[in-house]
Amino acid sequence: MNFKEIIEGVYREVKDIDDRGKLASYIPELAQVNPKRFGIHLSTVDNYQFGVGHYTERFSIQSISKVLALTLAYKIKNQRIWKRVGIEPSGTSFNSLVQLEADKGIPRNPFINAGAMVIADILITHLKNPKKDFIAFVRSLSNNPSIDYSETVAASEKSVGYRNVALCNFIKSFGNIENHPQVVLDFYFDLCSIEMNCQELSETFLFLAHDGKTLSGTPVLTNHQTKRINALMQTCGFYDESGEFAFKVGLPGKSGVGGGIIAINPDRYTIAVWSPRLNAKGNSYKGVRVLEKFTKKTESSIF
Numbered sequence: 374m375n376f377k378e379i380i381e382g383v384y385r386e387v388k389d390i391d392d393r394g395k396l397a398s399y400i401p402e403l404a405q406v407n408p409k410r411f412g413i414h415l416s417t418v419d420n421y422q423f424g425v426g427h428y429t430e431r432f433s434i435q436s437i438s439k440v441l442a443l444t445l446a447y448k449i450k451n452q453r454i455w456k457r458v459g460i461e462p463s464g465t466s467f468n469s470l471v472q473l474e475a476d477k478g479i480p481r482n483p484f485i486n487a488g489a490m491v492i493a494d495i496l497i498t499h500l501k502n503p504k505k506d507f508i509a510f511v512r513s514l515s516n517n518p519s520i521d522y523s524e525t526v527a528a529s530e531k532s533v534g535y536r537n538v539a540l541c542n543f544i545k546s547f548g549n550i551e552n553h554p555q556v557v558l559d560f561y562f563d564l565c566s567i568e569m570n571c572q573e574l575s576e577t578f579l580f581l582a583h584d585g586k587t588l589s590g591t592p593v594l595t596n597h598q599t600k601r602i603n604a605l606m607q608t609c610g611f612y613d614e615s616g617e618f619a620f621k622v623g624l625p626g627k628s629g630v631g632g633g634i635i636a637i638n639p640d641r642y643t644i645a646v647w648s649p650r651l652n653a654k655g656n657s658y659k660g661v662r663v664l665e666k667f668t669k670k671t672e673s674s675i676f
């Protein structure tokens with residue numbers, strides 16, 4: 374497979390399309406990002422790497438970090454995690470409040486904000502120093518000690534995070550948050566503020582394409598747990614656009630409002646795309662296009 378040629382071709386085709394997306398301006402710091410940034414990077418399980426465009430420039434990975442938080446919580450609590458958070462697609466936006474009332478404070482899945490807050494709560498209960506321990510875990514996955522939170526982005530989101538504050542308090546009222554909501558929210562905003570570039574993102578997520586092991590062989594999750602995380606990414610990774618993403622792209626993946634998307638092809642590769650303008654569902658407008666063209670040209674969707 375000539376990945377290089379295909380990725381270069383997709384990059385050229387998508388680069389100058391009319392980008393109808395909008396920056397995530399509800400977080401002031403993300404509204405400052407240059408909307409023309411555009412990068413793609415592929416990492417394969419047999420160690421091939423290729424990137425194009427702004428693939429070495431870091432951006433805010435936002436909700437993509439929810440997969441890494443789930444991974445660590447799953448490692449720690451295994452099956453018990455599913456008592457506190459569901460495994461069904463929500464069919465609602467990532468920050469929706471309505472479903473929580475009907476579901477009595479058990480969020481539909483770990484990738485909507487409500488679900489990620491419950492996961493953050495679990496990590497706070499079980500880690501000695503959640504902020505330090507979590508970033509150490511991410512660095513170990515990526516074998517990259519320079520990956521870090523952005524204090525500026527976390528503070529920016531915190532200054533306007535009214536809806537997330539409401540979500541966390543609402544879940545607490547049902548008894549599904551153990552720690553103080555302020556502590557959970559602070560950690561949640563930190564998780565969302567992690568920065569990576571496309572290359573780092575695709576490298577970090579390789580364990581999900583490699584039966585739960587890093588490329589150097591360090592076990593992160595069991596085979597069974599890995600299958601389940603990929604299944605959740607497939608069904609819930611793009612909020613109320615998850616069905617469409619499966620339909621068009623056909624890979625498990627996860628998006629963030631910083632404009633990043635990571636997609637996994639088990640036993641083969643991970644691919645990261647960054648383009649900051651988002652469609653109405655909060656997923657990168659160009660990012661979805663890139664992945665759709667990529668799996669079509671490579672005939673490498675999981676279906």
Ligand code: GLN
Pocket residue numbers: 434435436437467468486530537565628629630631655
């Ligand atoms: N930090 C963002 C928020 O809570 C994450 C949302 C996302 O990336 N979809 O709104």
